[in-house]
Amino acid sequence: MQTVFIRKGSYRNKDIRNAEFPLLKGFQMGSKGGFVTVDGTAVFGAEFNKIRVKVDAKHYEVFGGDPDIEATEPVQVREHVAARPEETEEQVMARIEKRFGYLEEMTQAILRGDVRAMIVSGPPGVGKSFGIEREVEKSGMFDEIAGKAKRYEVVKGAMTPIGLYQILYQYHQKGDVLVFDDCDSVLFDDLSLNLLKAALDSGKKRMIHWHAESHALRSDGIPNSFEFKGAAIFITNLKFENVKSKKLQDHLAALQSRCHFLDLTLDTMRDKFLRIKQIVKAGTLWDGYDFTPEFENELLEFMYENRDRLREMSLRMGLKIGDLAKISKDWKELAIATCMKHEEA
Numbered sequence: 001m002q003t004v005f006i007r008k009g010s011y012r013n014k015d016i017r018n019a020e021f022p023l024l025k026g027f028q029m030g031s032k033g034g035f036v037t038v039d040g041t042a043v044f045g046a047e048f049n050k051i052r053v054k055v056d057a058k059h060y061e062v063f064g065g066d067p068d069i070e071a072t073e074p075v076q077v078r079e080h081v082a083a084r085p086e087e088t089e090e091q092v093m094a095r096i097e098k099r100f101g102y103l104e105e106m107t108q109a110i111l112r113g114d115v116r117a118m119i120v121s122g123p124p125g126v127g128k129s130f131g132i133e134r135e136v137e138k139s140g141m142f143d144e145i146a147g148k149a150k151r152y153e154v155v156k157g158a159m160t161p162i163g164l165y166q167i168l169y170q171y172h173q174k175g176d177v178l179v180f181d182d183c184d185s186v187l188f189d190d191l192s193l194n195l196l197k198a199a200l201d202s203g204k205k206r207m208i209h210w211h212a213e214s215h216a217l218r219s220d221g222i223p224n225s226f227e228f229k230g231a232a233i234f235i236t237n238l239k240f241e242n243v244k245s246k247k248l249q250d251h252l253a254a255l256q257s258r259c260h261f262l263d264l265t266l267d268t269m270r271d272k273f274l275r276i277k278q279i280v281k282a283g284t285l286w287d288g289y290d291f292t293p294e295f296e297n298e299l300l301e302f303m304y305e306n307r308d309r310l311r312e313m314s315l316r317m318g319l320k321i322g323d324l325a326k327i328s329k330d331w332k333e334l335a336i337a338t339c340m341k342h343e344e345a
Helices: 089-112 128-145 161-170 184-188 190-200 213-219 246-258 269-281 294-305 315-327 331-340
Strands: 003-006 009-011 014-016 019-030 033-039 049-057 060-063 115-119 152-156 177-181 207-209 225-227 231-234 260-262
Touching: 003 033, 009 225, 019 049, 019 060, 060 184, 089 115, 089 128, 089 231, 089 260, 089 269, 115 190, 115 246, 128 152, 128 177, 128 231, 152 161, 152 246, 161 190, 161 207, 184 190, 190 207, 190 231, 190 246, 269 294, 269 315, 315 331
Parallel strands: 115 231, 115 260, 152 177, 177 231
Antiparallel strands: 003 019, 003 060, 009 014, 009 049, 019 033, 033 049, 207 225
């Protein structure tokens, strides 16, 4: 099979330099430039077994021979090219641990009032919400003991623009903290997005306005404009670089420029699995299940072996499989029936 050595290219806005891939289809021209189709498994993980890497014809070379693959541009053949070193398991886990350490540090800074706004991006089910909520609840516990009014709120699920305006007003004082979790619908509504931009702005004075007449606001005694002095954390499953809508890209870029943005860099199936393994090794995922270390390793091996069939690779999936293992010796069959995708006959 032919392989392709890419000196300079990109995939989903990530630079690819001096990397070697199995070549699936030769150079082609698309509406956004040239690309080659490769098997990205070794670099990006098992779910990226067929990807298009953007590249100029002068920035790649093909070697090997396979008459079934035809390139539309002439290519040079190399006798040997060293592939880009892949991160070891320890390196991946260290990178992930460092990112989650940053998340904890930034959340504490927001609770102290040193930072006013942050966006956290990462796939679902990796523990990004848990870490933030734990810090918020810990801080809120001291206020509760002291008899102070509640100054923190975790907002989940869909939200209308007026609902967003109301919650921002309710927690608009200095020291108040709002955590928006699983509220991605806000990003797809222009009015809600503009309210969020105002709340996350890094300017000294953040004014928020509601220009439409509203009986709900009048009845609750909420003014049509106010200064937002609180802090906000927006947790999203959305990978900003992968958004294709130009309009939404511009909005998201405006959000990123207004506040701190932390990408947890869990982009591949391997990353997600090693995050689960990290939590298992820390003794927190199956705490209370009375599993032996050997059996926990068996559960992890089962998840990894079936990584392409599981409905998702997440901590939640780990808990589901742990529950099945706790109730039945036939947990593997139950997991296949309830946790995996099934191909149509």
